[in-house]
Every structure is written in C-alpha cells, then in structure tokens.
Amino acid sequence: MRYNRQQQVVIFVALTLVLVGCTSRTKEVIKEQYVITDIICDRIDSDQKPSRDELQKFVLGTRATFDILKQKGKTISIDVYAKASTLSDRINNKEDIDIEELRQFVKMTRDAYKLLLGEEK
Amino acid sequence: MSRDEVHPTNPQEEMPNPTPEDMKDPTFEAIWQAVKTWDVSCPEYYSGYCGMNGSHVKIIYDAVKNVRTKGLDEGWFDQMITRSTESQNSPITVKDRDGSDLQVKITNAVIEYMVANRFMILKAGRDTFKQFLYLCSSGQDLAALKLIYQKMDTSILVNMYADNAVKLAEIYKQDQETKAFWIQMATTLGGKIISLALGSII
Numbered sequence: 315m316r317y318n319r320q321q322q323v324v325i326f327v328a329l330t331l332v333l334v335g336c337t338s339r340t341k342e343v344i345k346e347q348y349v350i351t352d353i354i355c356d357r358i359d360s361d362q363k364p365s366r367d368e369l370q371k372f373v374l375g376t377r378a379t380f381d382i383l384k385q386k387g388k389t390i391s392i393d394v395y396a397k398a399s400t401l402s403d404r405i406n407n408k409e410d411i412d413i414e415e416l417r418q419f420v421k422m423t424r425d426a427y428k429l430l431l432g433e434e435k
Numbered sequence: 436m437s438r439d440e441v442h443p444t445n446p447q448e449e450m451p452n453p454t455p456e457d458m459k460d461p462t463f464e465a466i467w468q469a470v471k472t473w474d475v476s477c478p479e480y481y482s483g484y485c486g487m488n489g490s491h492v493k494i495i496y497d498a499v500k501n502v503r504t505k506g507l508d509e510g511w512f513d514q515m516i517t518r519s520t521e522s523q524n525s526p527i528t529v530k531d532r533d534g535s536d537l538q539v540k541i542t543n544a545v546i547e548y549m550v551a552n553r554f555m556i557l558k559a560g561r562d563t564f565k566q567f568l569y570l571c572s573s574g575q576d577l578a579a580l581k582l583i584y585q586k587m588d589t590s591i592l593v594n595m596y597a598d599n600a601v602k603l604a605e606i607y608k609q610d611q612e613t614k615a616f617w618i619q620m621a622t623t624l625g626g627k628i629i630s631l632a633l634g635s636i637i
Contacts, residue, residue, distance in 0.1 A: 339606050345577060346580060347599050347603075354589065354593065368593040375599075375600040382603050385607065431577075
C-alpha cells in the first residue's frame with residue numbers, strides 16, 4: 315500500500331495538530347496555575363492571609379503538578395521540586411509545619427512557574 | 436419569655452425601615468400579607484419573639500430583591516455569550532477604564548473560557564469582564580486571568596488550584612494515550628512500508 319502526496323500531507327498535518335494541541339492545553343493550565351499562585355502570594359502579603367489548611371492543600375496540589383510537569387520534560391528548579399516533595403511528605407505524615415515555611419514555599423512556587431512560562435515580570 | 440418581650444442583641448445596629456417606595460411595591464405588600472400574623476425571632480437584632488412589623492418585611496424584601504438582581508447579572512453574561520457566538524470574529528465594543536470605546540474580537544477560545552468559568556466571571560462582574568475581554572483580545576492573557584481571579588476568595592482560589600492540578604493530570608493521561616496511539620500507528624505503517632519496499636525489491 316502506497317501513500318500519495320496528498321495522503322502524506324494529511325497524515326503530517328494531523329500529527330502536527332495533535333502535538334500542538336497537547337502542548338497548548340498544558341501551557342494553558344500552567345498559565346492558570348501561575349496566576350493563582352501569584353495571587354495567593356499577594357494575599358499572603360496582605361490582610362487576606364490563607365489559612366494553614368489552605369496552604370497545605372496548595373502544597374499537595376503543587377507536588378502533584380510538579381510531578382506531572384517533570385514527566386512531561388518541563389524544567390522545574392531542583393530546589394523547589396525537592397521542597398515540594400519534602401513538604402508534601404511531611405503533610406501526609408501529619409507533621410507540624412511552620413506557617414512561615416509554607417508561605418516561603420508558595421513564593422518559591424511562583425518563581426518556578428515564572429521561569430517555566432519564560433515570563434519576565 | 437412572652438410575646439413582645441424582646442432584648443436587643445446588637446445595640447449598635449437597628450433593624451432597617453422600609454422606604455415609601457418599598458411600601459408601594461406589590462412584592463412588599465404580598466410579603467406583608469403572608470406574614471403579618473406571625474411572631475418572629477431575629478437573633479441578629481434581638482432575643483425573644485415579637486409580632487411581624489415593617490422592618491422584618493424589609494429584611495425579607497431586600498433578600499428577594501438581591502436574588503432578582505443576581506438573576507439580571509447572569510442575564511448580561513448569557514446575552515454576551517449569545518452575541519459573541521453569533522458574531523464570531525466580528526468585534527464588539529467595550530468601554531476602557533478611561534471611558535473610551537474599544538473594539539474587542541471574541542475568539543472561540545475566549546468563548547470556551549467564558550463558559551467554563553461562568554461562576555468566576557459572574558463574581559468578577561460585568562465591568563471587570565469587559566476589561567478581561569479587552570486584555571484577551573490584545574494578547575495579554577496572563578493579565579486577563581489575573582484580573583478575573585483577583586476578585587476571588589483565597590479558599591476558592593486554593594480549591595481552584597487543586598482542580599487545575601487534577602486537570603493537568605487528565606491532560607497528561609490523554610497525551611500519553613495519544614502518544615501511544617501514534618507510536619502504534621507509526622509502527623504499523625512503518626512495518627507495512629518496509630514489507631512493501633522489500634516486496635518490490637525481491
């Protein structure tokens with residue numbers, strides 16, 4: 315079975331579209347994650363301080379996100395990735411975590427996303 | 436405690452009084468007719484029970500009015516979605532912060548975003564949403580997202596964050612499945628091409 319020029323073009327275009335579609339969907343979610351992190355960071359510095367529970371939930375979500383992004387070959391700073399892993403393990407083990415440590419982590423996460431999006435602020 | 440023996444629980448705040456306009460509204464009258472024989476407790480203002488009066492009706496009336504206003508707020512959203520879908524790629528006019536008119540083009544992607552984030556956009560309000568559209572159409576999507584999320588509570592934001600992590604995991608899973616499909620496809624096609632080539636050589 316041979317493919318003529320037209321069929322080859324159709325296959326090539328379909329493959330490209332699938333690849334582009336997958337990349338842009340991920341980027342869209344990363345963008346949203348970055349914006350949410352950015353706003354939570356701003357709130358930490360303002361009167362609307364997130365509670366410890368909220369911050370812990372945030373850490374667990376971050377760890378899951380970083381794991382996925384790493385598997386997708388995205389560059390995550392080793393420091394922030396290690397911190398996310400350690401903190402989420404400690405939360406899962408019901409260890410007490412200083413709220414200041416959680417806040418520092420949210421700020422680190424914002425910088426990691428900024429780097430990921432190549433966003434100069 | 437007998438009827439009408441009440442003590443204020445919040446001396447700083449008095450119960451609201453209906454305005455002459457409120458009393459002309461048939462809704463106000465309908466509420467009054469339905470509840471005028473009741474004895475009620477109102478812990479936000481007093482302890483104990485007393486007969487219904489205009490202030491009680493005013494509290495219920497304002498609550499009903501708020502629900503109606505919210506309904507109208509959702510109306511503008513639906514209208515905008517319909518208008519945007521009908522006039523795909525033709526610009527609509529929105530007001531900028533300084534009051535000048537801006538031409539905004541609503542793409543399919545923005546319409547999808549609007550539908551998916553209905554709750555968030557309604558919370559942000561109409562004027563903020565117009566700014567959002569403007570930023571989207573000028574390619575400043577990060578600033579646009581920030582504008583919408585800015586109006587949300589921290590707890591809702593954190594929940595949204597967790598939801599996004601789940602969404603990302605789903606996308607990743609779909610991508611893996613797509614990749615596996617194409618690898619299988621390429622292997623099958625490659626095998627066929629090689630066997631055809633070998634066949635033609637032999």
